[in-house]
Amino acid sequence: xxxxxxxxxxPEIARIAEECSVDRIFVxxxxxxxxxxxxxxxxxxxxxxxxxxxxxxxxxRKAELLVRVNxxxxxxxxxxxxxxxxxxxxxxxxxxRTAEDARTFVGMVNGRAKAMLLxxxxxxxxxxxEILTVPGIxxxxxxxxxxxxxxGMDFMFQPxxxxxxxxxxxxxxxxxxxxxxxxxARLDEGMLPARFIIAExxxxxxxxxxxxxxxxxxxxxxxxEEIRQVFQYGVREIREFEERLEKKDAAYFQHxxxxxxxxxxxxxxxxxxxxxxxxRMTSPASVAVETLDYETLNRIGQSYGESFYLLxxxxxxxxxxxxxxxxxxxxPKFAIAYSYKTNYIPAICKRLNQxxxxxxxxxxxxxxxxxxxxxxxxxxxxxxxxxxxxxxEGLLLSGGVVNIDxxxxxxxxxxxxxxxxxxxxxMGIRINFDIGDGVVSRFGVDADSDLPTVLAFINAHANMxxxxxxxxxxxxxxxxxxxxxxxxxxLISKHGLKPKMVDLGGGLFGKMxxxxxxxxxSPIPTYEEYAQAxxxxxxxxxxxxxxxxxxxxxxxxxxxxxxxxxRFCCKVKTIKQVRGHAIATVLGSVYNINPxxxxxxxxxxxxxxxxxTSPYIDLNVGGFTCIESDYLYKGYQGSLAQGDYxxxxxVGSYSVVLKPPFILPNFAVVDKADGITCQVKRPEDFDxxxxxxxx
Numbered sequence: 001x002x003x004x005x006x007x008x009x010x011p012e013i014a015r016i017a018e019e020c021s022v023d024r025i026f027v028x029x030x031x032x033x034x035x036x037x038x039x040x041x042x043x044x045x046x047x048x049x050x051x052x053x054x055x056x057x058x059x060x061r062k063a064e065l066l067v068r069v070n071x072x073x074x075x076x077x078x079x080x081x082x083x084x085x086x087x088x089x090x091x092x093x094x095x096x097r098t099a100e101d102a103r104t105f106v107g108m109v110n111g112r113a114k115a116m117l118l119x120x121x122x123x124x125x126x127x128x129x130e131i132l133t134v135p136g137i138x139x140x141x142x143x144x145x146x147x148x149x150x151x152g153m154d155f156m157f158q159p160x161x162x163x164x165x166x167x168x169x170x171x172x173x174x175x176x177x178x179x180x181x182x183x184x185a186r187l188d189e190g191m192l193p194a195r196f197i198i199a200e201x202x203x204x205x206x207x208x209x210x211x212x213x214x215x216x217x218x219x220x221x222x223x224x225e226e227i228r229q230v231f232q233y234g235v236r237e238i239r240e241f242e243e244r245l246e247k248k249d250a251a252y253f254q255h256x257x258x259x260x261x262x263x264x265x266x267x268x269x270x271x272x273x274x275x276x277x278x279x280r281m282t283s284p285a286s287v288a289v290e291t292l293d294y295e296t297l298n299r300i301g302q303s304y305g306e307s308f309y310l311l312x313x314x315x316x317x318x319x320x321x322x323x324x325x326x327x328x329x330x331x332p333k334f335a336i337a338y339s340y341k342t343n344y345i346p347a348i349c350k351r352l353n354q355x356x357x358x359x360x361x362x363x364x365x366x367x368x369x370x371x372x373x374x375x376x377x378x379x380x381x382x383x384x385x386x387x388x389x390x391x392x393e394g395l396l397l398s399g400g401v402v403n404i405d406x407x408x409x410x411x412x413x414x415x416x417x418x419x420x421x422x423x424x425x426x427m428g429i430r431i432n433f434d435i436g437d438g439v440v441s442r443f444g445v446d447a448d449s450d451l452p453t454v455l456a457f458i459n460a461h462a463n464m465x466x467x468x469x470x471x472x473x474x475x476x477x478x479x480x481x482x483x484x485x486x487x488x489x490x491l492i493s494k495h496g497l498k499p500k501m502v503d504l505g506g507g508l509f510g511k512m513x514x515x516x517x518x519x520x521x522s523p524i525p526t527y528e529e530y531a532q533a534x535x536x537x538x539x540x541x542x543x544x545x546x547x548x549x550x551x552x553x554x555x556x557x558x559x560x561x562x563x564x565x566x567r568f569c570c571k572v573k574t575i576k577q578v579r580g581h582a583i584a585t586v587l588g589s590v591y592n593i594n595p596x597x598x599x600x601x602x603x604x605x606x607x608x609x610x611x612x613t614s615p616y617i618d619l620n621v622g623g624f625t626c627i628e629s630d631y632l633y634k635g636y637q638g639s640l641a642q643g644d645y646x647x648x649x650x651v652g653s654y655s656v657v658l659k660p661p662f663i664l665p666n667f668a669v670v671d672k673a674d675g676i677t678c679q680v681k682r683p684e685d686f687d688x689x690x691x692x693x694x695x
Contacts, residue, residue: 001239001242002180002198002201002206002207002208002209002238002242003023003024003180003207003208003209004021004022004023004024004208004209004211004235004238005022005023005024005025005026005066005208005209005210005211006022006024006025006026006210006211006215006216007026007027007028007210007211007213008025008026008027008056009027009028009048009049009052009055009056011055011056011058011059012059012224012227013216013227014056014059014060014063015059015060016224016227016228016231017063017231018059018060018061018062018063019228019231020228020231020232020235021235021239022063022211022231022235023063023064023208024063024064024065024066024090024208025056025060025063025064025065025066026066026067026068026210027048027052027053027056027065027066027067027068027088028048028067028068029048029049029050029053029067029068029069029070029079029083030068030069030070030071030094031047031070032070032071032073050082050083050086053065053067053082053083053086053087053088054086054087057086057087057088064089064090065087065088065089065090066088066089066090066091066092066116067083067088067090067091067092068092068093068094068118069083069091069092069093069094070094071093071094071095071096072093072096072101072104072105076104076105076108077108080105080108080109084109084112084113088113089113089114090113090114090116090138090139091109091113091114091115091116092116092117092118092141093105093115093116093117093118094118094120094143094146095118095120095121095146096117096118096119096124097121097123097124097127098123098124098127098130098131099127099130099131099133099134102117102131102134102137103134105117106134106135106136106137107136109136111136114138114139115136115137115138115139116138116139116140116141117131117137117139117140117141118140118141118143119140119141119142119143119147119168120142120143120144120145120146120147120150121146121147121150122147122150122151123150125147125164125168128168128171128172129171132171132172132175132177137177138177138178139177139178139179139180139208140172140177140178140179141179141180141181141208141210142159142165142168142169142179142180142181142182143181143182144156144157144159144160144165144181144182144183145182147159147164153268154268154271154272154275155191155264155267155268155271156182157182157192157197157260157264157267158264158268160181160182160197160200160260160264161260161261161264161265162261165181165200165204166204169181169204169205169206173205178207178208179206179207179208180201180206180207180208180209180210181201181204181206181209182197182209182210183209183210183211183212184197184198184209184210184211184212184215184238185212185214185215186214186215186234186237187234187237187238187241189214189694190212190214191267192260192263192264192267194238195241196256196259196260196263197209197260198238198241198242198245199245199248199252199253199256200253200256200257200260202242202245202246202253203253203254203256203257211234214694215234216230216231216234274685274687277685278682278685283679284303284304284679285303286303286676286677286678287299287300287303287676287677288675288676288677289672289675289676289677290675292605292607292647293607294607294608294609294610294644294645297569297607297645297647298609298645300569300670300677301569301571301645303677304668304670304677304679304682304683305667305668305683306570306571306587307568307569307570307571307586307587307588307592307667308568308569308667308668308669308670308683309566309567309568309569309592309651309655309656309667309668309669309670309681310566310567310568310569310647310670310672311345311347311348311565311566311652311669311670311671311672311680312565312566312671312672312673313347313348313351313565313671313673314673314674315564315565316348316351316352316561316562316565317351317355319510319511319560319561319562319564319565320336320352320355320357320561321355322527323336323527323557323560323561324336326526326527326528326530326531326535327527327530327531327534327535327553327555329531330531330532330535330536330539331535331536331538331539331542331553333547333550333551333552333553334535334552334553334554335356335357335358335552335553335554336357336358336554336555336556336557336561337357337358337359337360337381337503337554337555337556338352338357338358338359338360338556338557338558338561339360339506339556339557339558340359340360340361340362340366340369340370341361341362341363341366341558341657342558342559342561342562342652342653342654342657343558343562343566343652343653343654343655343656343657344366344369344657345656345669345680345681346369346372346373346680347669347671347680348562348565349369349370349373349375350373350374353373353374353375353379357379358375358379358380358381358554359373359375359379359380359381360381360383360506360556361380361381361382361383362382362383362384363384363387363388363391364387364388364390364391367380367382367391367394367395376398376399377395377398377399377400378398378399378400378426379400380395380398380400380401381400381401381403381428381468381470381503381554381556382395382400382401382402382403383403383405383430383470383472383556384405385405385406385442385443387402387405387409389412392409392412392413392416393416393419393420396416396420396423396425396426397420397423399426400426401426401427401428401467401468401501402425402426402427402428403428403429403430403468403470403503404427404428404429404430404445404454405430405443405444405445406445406450407445407450407453407454410454410457413425413427413457413464414457414461417461417463417464420463421462421463422463423463424463424464424465425461425463425464425465426465426467426468427458427464427465427466427467427468428466428467428468428469428470428501428503429444429445429451429454429455429458429466429468429469429470430443430444430445430470430471430472431444431445431447431451431469431470431471431488431491432444432445432446432447432471433446433447433448433471433487433491434487435473435480435483435484435487436480436483437473437475437477437480439473439474439475441472441473441474443472444470444471444472447487447491451491451495452495455495455497465500466497466499467499467500467501468499468500468501468502468503468554469488469491469492469497469499469501469502469503470502470503470504470505471484471487471488471503471504471505472504472505472506472507472556473505473507474507475507476507476508476509476525477522478525478529478530478533480507481504481530481533481534482533482534482537484504484505484534485504485533485534485535485537485538486537488502488504489537489538489541498549498551499551500551500552501551501552501553501554502538502551502552502553502554503554503555503556504534504553504554504555504556505555505556506555506556506557506558506559506560508525508527508530508555508557508559508560509524509525509559509560510557510559510560510561510562510563510564510653511563511564512524512563512564512603512649512650513603513649513650515601515603515604516600516601516602516603516649516650519600519601527560534555535553538553558653559652559653559654562652562653563650563652563653564649564650564652565652566651566652566655566656566669567647567648567649567651568588568592568593568647568648568651568655569645569646569647569648570586570587570588570592570645570646571586571587571643571644571645571646572584572585572586572640572641572642572643572644572645572646573585573586573587573624573642574642575614575619575640575641575642581618581620582616582618582619582620583619583620583621583622584619584620584621584622584636584640585621585622585623585624586621586622586623586624586632586646587624588623588624588632588667589623589624589625589627589630589632589662590623590629590630590631590632591623591625591630591658591659591660591662592623592632592651592655592659592666592667593632593648593651593655594632594651594655595654595655595658595659595660596654596658601633601634601635602632602633602648602649602650602651603648603649603650604633604636604646604647604648604649605646605647605649606638606639606640606644606645606646606647607644607645607646607647608639608641608644609641609643609644609645611641611642611643611644612641613639613640613641613644614639614640614641615638615639616636616637616638616639616640617637618635618636618637619635619636619637619640620633620634620635620636621633621634621636621646624663624664625662625663626663632646632648633646633648656669656681661684661689665683665684665685665686665688665689666683666684667683667684668681668682668683669681
């Protein structure tokens with residue numbers, strides 16, 4: 001019978017797995033190089049700790065405790081000593097390459113636990129004969145995932161199908177060393193069902209296998225009894241199948257191997273075709289955009305997909321410069337922190353960084369976007385009512401500003417400060433006060449009750465600095481900007497504060513077509529009007545203060561910068577009459593252009609394909625979804641034909657980031673900067689949406 005190994009750092013699940021006859025509980029400490037090797041793959045990348053080793057040791061009695069350490073590095077000896085001292089029965093070394101690596105590892109373990117090698121690259125495979133001469137190797141596991149990657153293969157079971165595992169198994173068995181390979185899902189699950197893989201284990205004389213994440217995914221939040229049932233049933237299925245295998249003859253196993261080889265070949269070819277498709281979609285032919293007309297739109301559609309977003313990062317840069325100039329001309333010590341949540345397309349975020357702007361993020365995901373776009377830590381501001389603890393600490397240690405939103409965040413910040421006494425932590429406070437807009441915001445620290453407590457907390461820590469005071473109000477009305485600016489200045493004076501930055505948040509209208517402006521109940525302010533309403537108050541307040549002592553004034557615009565920099569382009573697919581009402585259907589939906597469902601008609605341009613048109617005085621444009629209310633535009637007046645391109649303007653705010661993958665995956669985003677198209681987001685496909693699901 002195969003020894004079954006299961007990876008977890010959760011004591012309750014480890015206890016259940018042991019009770020259900022899982023032979024080994026596997027704690028995984030490997031992190032070095034794993035992200036780079038398996039980037040973009042739906043693989044388990046554990047974040048286990050030394051404390052997890054101790055926790056699992058305390059709850060298991062019969063099962064062995066297996067711990068995978070990092071590949072050999074300068075601290076390997078202390079790492080191996082630590083896991084053995086915490087109770088590891090078996091220590092596994094990943095990513096070794098030579099016999100000397102194996103010899104070094106065996107020496108570090110020094111007989112205090114079993115020494116297991118994880119053979120998972122072509123260098124170790126090529127050196128297997130010499131490796132097997134190293135004394136003290138207790139077991140070898142063949143890691144199919146990284147092994148197939150090191151050979152540039154497409155599917156992890158290709159080394160099993162093509163004879164590589166056969167050759168390794170023959171040599172390892174001849175050396176008298178127990179071995180295993182790969183992982184399995186439930187008996188009849190997985191791209192290559194587990195029953196076929198288990199039969200291969202028995203054919204080759206393998207003694208161990210890992211129960212993969214798809215056997216039981218620890219991210220699933222199930223009740224204890226449900227978890228126990230999964231393990232009981234799953235392990236029993238495997239054991240009953242193994243008992244049946246013991247009665248099979250050599251012909252059965254040869255036939256099974258042939259089925260495995262044929263199935264793996266089909267799967268690998270399917271994966272290659274998907275890669276070729278993605279390559280075609282990732283690097284489509286560019287299109288010159290001198291003027292926007294039907295022929296240009298059609299060429300873009302042929303290259304990137306019939307429906308697409310048309311982005312203009314040049315317009316974004318122009319908006320940034322104009323807005324910056326409006327404020328800086330009144331208060332020179334000024335900067336813009338762009339609200340990532342409004343539209344976090346990396347092409348926009350990278351352009352912002354090139355322009356010298358700050359990144360305002362509200363999640364660990366957005367912080368990762370900023371980092372990958374090259375934004376230095378000191379130019380990142382972290383806002384929001386929920387902040388992942390790891391992201392808070394990571395950003396603070398990189399020099400960024402974290403804005404405190406509630407008193408409940410203080411214990412975490414205290415722990416971070418105590419863990420890092422030599423690091424100056426740049427703290428901000430999001431302040432909630434009344435600006436007379438009739439709204440009680442749920443965000444920020446109450447200026448009247450909790451602000452003194454937060455200020456005292458920061459002052460009590462020698463390694464904390466009050467770097468920023470921030471406020472944000474959702475209204476975009478111009479008349480709310482003087483009270484927000486003056487309110488911040490009043491609080492600064494009241495508490496005798498000298499922050500390095502004062503951040504007035506977002507809430508600005510951007511540029512829009514006159515047809516859209518007309519649908520609002522009040523005039524749409526210009527950049528200049530917002531600047532006059534707020535920046536002049538700061539200029540007057542700090543007019544007698546030396547320049548080096550003045551705070552940096554920031555705002556956090558989102559829509560004001562990105563609203564008009566994107567258009568959505570789609571073709572008319574059908575036009576019909578329903579009880580006297582004209583309805584056109586397009587390959588797009590209201591969720592592509594207006595996911596907040598504010599009821600306003602976006603600016604609309606029609607580009608005729610040349611087919612015969614008909615006049616309409618009250619046509620509604622409906623989307624592809626099966627939602628009755630899915631209308632992109634209501635009351636269109638003008639001529640229209642099937643095949644015409646419709647271009648909806650002012651869709652740069654929230655459209656891409658809020659659009660759900662409902663019924664169809666999302667469309668491509670194409671930037672037309674410098675008059676030539678460049679795909680900055682390819683069309684999504686089935687795998688993009690369903691790679692996290694279990695089938």
